[in-house]
Amino acid sequence: MAVRVKEGQDVRKIVRTLVEQHGSEKAELIPILHEINGQFGYISDEAIKELSEQMTLPTSHIYSVATFYRMLSTEPRGRHVIQFCESAPCHVAGGRLVWEKLQSELNLSKGETSEDDKWTLLTTSCLGVCGVGPVMIIDNDIYGNVAPEQVPDILGNYE
């Protein structure tokens, strides 16, 4: 999991530091958003406002970019983010049953975050590790050849 910045840390200050490091050219917007997303787990309205001032870009532009890319989020996510590959190679290898098991085990549907903020369940397009499908990624850990009965054990690895 990305290192979370503790509550109360100054979002605006961190954003300013990032802009200083990267420069304020528009081409740096996506790399900066990547870093904000990594540090906070998501990109808050406050971060967008500060970025807008520092980079002299409209907030609408920043918001439209932040919502376009799958790896960026404008909503807070759970402590652990599960990404399940739903592309054809994993599907053919038995992914459908794993996906059903994941949903029932977590009692979550696609895109939802659990009430205790532990899990966010997402689907993703191909991750390029199709040789070992079905594949899922929890935070930065890749699990391949996943069978439905392994799901509880895998989830048990996370606090």
Place this chain on the structure above:
Amino acid sequence: MKAFRSMVLVSSDPESMERGAQDVFSALQKGLADFGLEEEISLSMISDVSKSGMDPLVLVYPDAVIYGSVTPKDIPHIVEEHLYKGRVVAEKQIPPYDLTGRVAWLSARKGSLPAENRIVLKNVGLIDPENIDDYIINDGYEALGKVLKEMTPEETINEIKNSGLQGRGGAGFPTGLKWQFVRAAKGDKKYVICNADESEPGTFKDRLVLEGDPHAIIEAMLIAAYAVGADEGFVYIRGEYGLAITRMQKAIEQARAYGLLGEDIFGSGLSFNLHVHAGAGAYICGEETALIESIEGNRGEPRARPPYPTTAGLWQKPTVVNNVETLANIPAIIRNGAAWYKAIGTPSSPGTKVYTILGNVNVTGLIEVPMGITLREVISIYAKGMKNGAAFKLAQTGGSSGSIIPASLQDTPMDFDSYKKAGVSLGSGALLICNEDTCVVDLARVLLNFFRFESCGKCNPCRIGNQRSYEVLTNVSEGVGTEQDLKDLQMMSDQLYELSNCGLGQTAGSPLRDILAHFRAEVEAHTKLKVCPAGICKMSGRRVYQID
């Protein structure tokens, strides 16, 4: 460089890492230290092209012994027996011919089986990708030296043109011609971009090149820069490919330290700076104009064309955009000459093609073979047949924008021309091979599900057409589809092709077209008999989507 008597390599692609390659590596470090062998035997991690099921691999050179499915527990024995006493541990050894990549090392004989021919993957799995010296020893940067010293930019372009190299990203555009357009375009500043946003489902060839041989891409981009007159470049790597991003960054630093990147390279007058740009998760950014938008800091929405990137690309400057696999061919073509390259493959599609074999077959993995071999050969030779002896039903090529190839086309030569004539596409080189248990409606539904999420939403045919097609297919798979639904699917497939702005939308409807053309009876069984012949679809009789 220090001289070692032996070299031990541990595979470190994500699949191996997932199976404990790091622990195997640590155990080897400890084992070598225990026997005092650190000064005699080098140990590195390499990316690897292996068949799945055998990772992680430990390779010992010069003995050319490969150990498969290695666990840390096996290491003390391997170190003591093989590395210390020189006796191969037969029970952990895997025969070289069991490795997909190795089939190929049989030399190509006329009239024999089509042997694998490594150009793109020449170094992958054999050199340490984090060490520039390893690349240089294996003919690395020789081609760059050749163009800078012996060839003019025009001669360089002609060499690539004469080789007949076509873009390997899916469209098959002649690479030399693209370079020529950029060279001819007016502009004080030009760019070279490597499209490494590999996101086609089932395709991971570019990842293995980036992870296993990053300097080949840098060298090729330098040659391209020299040929077209560019002084800056970007490698756009999809954000999910963490290892590829760090390896490429490291390779760029090493090349810079050796004076291979920067100002006035080796006094040749060529200046070239290279940056890595990580994507943020969007399939559409593999489309070259969307990729350019993304580098500029915008949403990855494709531009209207013309103007093409060759005249107005990154920041409206003339820009070459080449796929990783295309670039990986360049140094070999320059080193060996266009005639050598043209002799490989078929006359209309020279060279090799890297395929990822996936699905219901015995061996999955990566192969690089001459253009023009057939699907039947791929399945029987490289994939070692269908799993459990099941019958072959169809193959899906080139990720989601490829075609669904029915069994009747499995003897069609796989090259750009022959496939085009047969009305199908080679796509990006994924081969998802499916047996009789695959339902075509279910497969098309999964593919359309992908497109409805990955459509950027800029143009209506794609944004609405994919969503609606998915809904109709869902209804068909629930057993409430009608004859009219099939007509609508055909219509939407045609309209996606004719009206969409970019390649994503234009190809998104091809699964619909393919299943209706080749598997009509099976689709109609869903609508007329309310039966899924493969037994996959739910056929609940419940209408999931109300469509007016």
